[in-house]
Amino acid sequence: MFSTFARIRTLYSSTTFTNNTSIFRCIKTIAPSIDQCSNPFSGKGSCGRSVPNDDYFATIHHVSNIVRRDIYLERTLNKMHISRIVNSELVYRVLRSCCQHGIESFRFFNWARTQHPQYDPTTVEFEELLKTLARTAHWETMWKVVQQMKAQNIPISPSIVSFIIEHYGKRGLIDQAVELFNRLKNFGCSQTTEVYNAMLFALCEVKNFQGAYALIRRMIRKGTVPDKLTYSILVNGWCSAGKMREAQEFLEEMSRKGFNPPVRGRDLLIDGLLSAGYLESAKGLVRKMTKEGFVPDVGTFNSLAEAVCKTGEIDFCIDLFNDVCRLGLCPDTETYKIVITAAAKAGRIDEAFQILHRSIEAGHRPFPSLYAPILKAFFRRGQFDDAFSFFSDMKVKGHPPNRPLYTMLIKMCCRGGRFVEASNYLVEMTELNLLPMSRSFDTVTDGLKNCGKHDLAKRIEQLEISVKGI
Template sequence: MSVHSIDPAKLRDASWLVPQIVNLCRSQVQRALELYRVAMKAGAKLQQFETEDCRQMFSALVTSAIRVGQADEALRVLQDLQRQGPGLDMSIFTSATKLCTSKQLFPECLAIYDFMLDACKLEVNDKTVWSCLLFCAIETKSYHRCSFFFEQLRTYGEASSKDFSNMVRFASSTGEWELALKMLEDMRKASVEIDSIVYNTVLASCVVAEQVDAARKLLEQVVKDGGVADVIAFNTLSKGYAKAGRIDECCELYDWMHSLGIKPSQVTYGILLDSCINENQIERAAQVFETMKAEGCPMNTVLYTTLIKGFARAGQVDQATRIYEQMRTERTVAPDLITFSILIKANCDHGDLEVSLKLMAEMRQLGLKPDEVVFNNLLGGCVNWKQEGNVELAKSLYKDMISAGVRPSNATYSILIRLYSQCKMLDEAVDLLRHEPVAHGVRAEARLYAQLAQCCLRERQGRRAVEVYKMLTEHSTPTPAVHSSMLGMCIKLNMLDTGAEILSLAASVGGRVDARDAAALMDAAVKKKKPQVVETLRSAMMQLKLPVSA
């Protein structure tokens, strides 16, 4: 029957209610909770129940609610027990803590602990409970609780391997490498088994904290003691050496691994390659690559691409291409977007735009779509094409970029402005900046307007430079740096009328101008004996509240 149709007298009768709820909790948790709530509304007085009956009922309600993932409901029941019943006891709290932990209800477990602490301040002398709370604190990143929970745990018993592991996780997450080492030492003293995960976590803590020498000392101790030193441990330390630029130690670790019979992994070789390339030791990187192939290490895209990147960075485009060709012969390894991006840029920088276009075609044949970086590199190649630029190809690439659904960026427009300026096509550059960013939802940065204005000034097109400056003021307030570069160029090229007009416009829009730049422009106008320019500058400087000398 519906719980709402039950006789209220029965609901208030503990001898009837308690067995009913305990029985329902075994298979119908929601119905048990509903019956409990209806009974409370019907006037059931928990203080009148036998203490043992009351605790039995609440224990069943709490544990069953947690079992079905309703820890918040369990907390409300516990609050009723404390406020209206005989109060919390240690057994219910212990059961709730352990069950929440096993069900991975970590925040809820801590919430129950906080309620217990505030409501009745039970003395928790069960080591297992503190162990559960420590684990919950780690999982919820409540790191401020961890040290206290661990201290309480050790007060009531010996910490287990899992407890120490959790403290190592805590130390690693908070960057406390010294604490991680101390936990490791405590484990040794307590004769607690230490697995490779703990060792590697402590090693990683030292490496992240840039305590590479401490990490090396630990690894040596592990090997000496016959502990579990695996390839992950060596790779972790190798990353630390690579980051510190200590390439010789990276290579020495590699030899040490061999002497211990530990087989290097793809990650091992990747770290070695990266460290050689970052230190510009390209030939050494090539040796590592050949060793890797000779030892039968399975090749992958990352390893090939890393070496290609190294040769490209060193300007050895032919060598980078040779590695790419080797990569293409591997049936199980295919170049990815990063591989092509590196090669395309390298060839563009080297002036081989035709090769770059061929690479993009090969990339598309593999089903890869060029992104903004690839298109920008190709556009940059158009700027450098035979020292004179290739505007038509750039226009075609830009159109292709839009058609492919690749959104241009400020970098894209900066490249095109440079190309148009180089080819004396400032009208098209102005038209581009006026219309294209808006058409494709790109917010043009102030630097683009400053760049184009500078290009106009270099070509002594003062009216065009002023037009671009006005466009800039329509989008944002020019910075002192922008004014400094433009006014400086006007002085250098003796375009003082243009400089005065720009300063007047800056005053009208409330722009920020460095007093030294305005004063330098004024000095130049005075020296050139241009009274009209001087008067224009004086008026603008007064409006900008800049000092005007006699």
């Protein structure tokens, strides 16, 4: 670690940051020509605009606020004189920003089409509007948009049809979902696996498991191959209704017919129990699996471990992790993140260290959110020197520290009265072009003054001025 005075010498050579607080300019002055926006989705960053990105996105934000809040939005938008920048990208971004305002989005879309002859809507905007109207249950308006698409020979993709069917199911409108499913040929859309899964989800939402099972039989009869989601939807539905026996029988029958799920049936059952909130049943099934020598899927284990940790059963999570690893589980980075965090929170630092080193040996380079829990555990136990040494080691072996990690370090140092070390980390942040929070500067300078280090406090204040351009 650098000495305090060597670090402070860098205060005067630190990179100066400037605030991007440009004032919102008149829209007339930033509007590009029509030709410049003729290809709106080429080069997402610039889109052929001569407008600075900050001004362009400020315009989109302003228009979105008008659409969401202004009763007379058409009149207000006309007063803005933004005709020359109304293109597919702008309309899409505004529609996406207003995804919870169905009728208002529809009015904005109509305004863009009728008031700007140069604007020719694409499939992207139409589908975004359909999703918004389905999400907000404006069905009649949604079908008007569908008819507009049909009149312009714009096809509806299976993903949008699936989205609409799912939202019919969430609202309990199963008859409408079935009608749409049966009328797909009228829209030039085929009944893909994705569409079948959406219909299956809608049936399970209204607890019509008999109909859902009949749909799967029809799906197989038509030659459509089920995927993992197909099995998961029905198993999750049965588990949520407490019908675990039916779920097991379904998986066994599908296996007999040669349609084995992409993952093992027990993993699907565990996922279903977790989704339904039956944590104890899921834990019991995993215990039974491990006693028989079977290893759960890594994704299933991660879901179970995360749910168990939320209930505070840290010991169970760590012990289960050790058991499944002995049986041959190959943990991924998410597994390590869950288990290391759990062990560190429980104060089991030695085990957290062992698991971290195991991840390094497995070829995983530690990232900040992986080693931050161990750092925090050291600080909570007052082992500052161990924490500083471990952090130095991670800077070499792991991914570079990020802004939240440095903020945590400074905060924990200040809590422990280690204000000089906190000031060093402030300087280190600026060297890495990571702008510290104002609160971090204030806490460090106040602490330095209280412990009599006024010269150092003054230099930290000068650092704050230099990096913020005050």
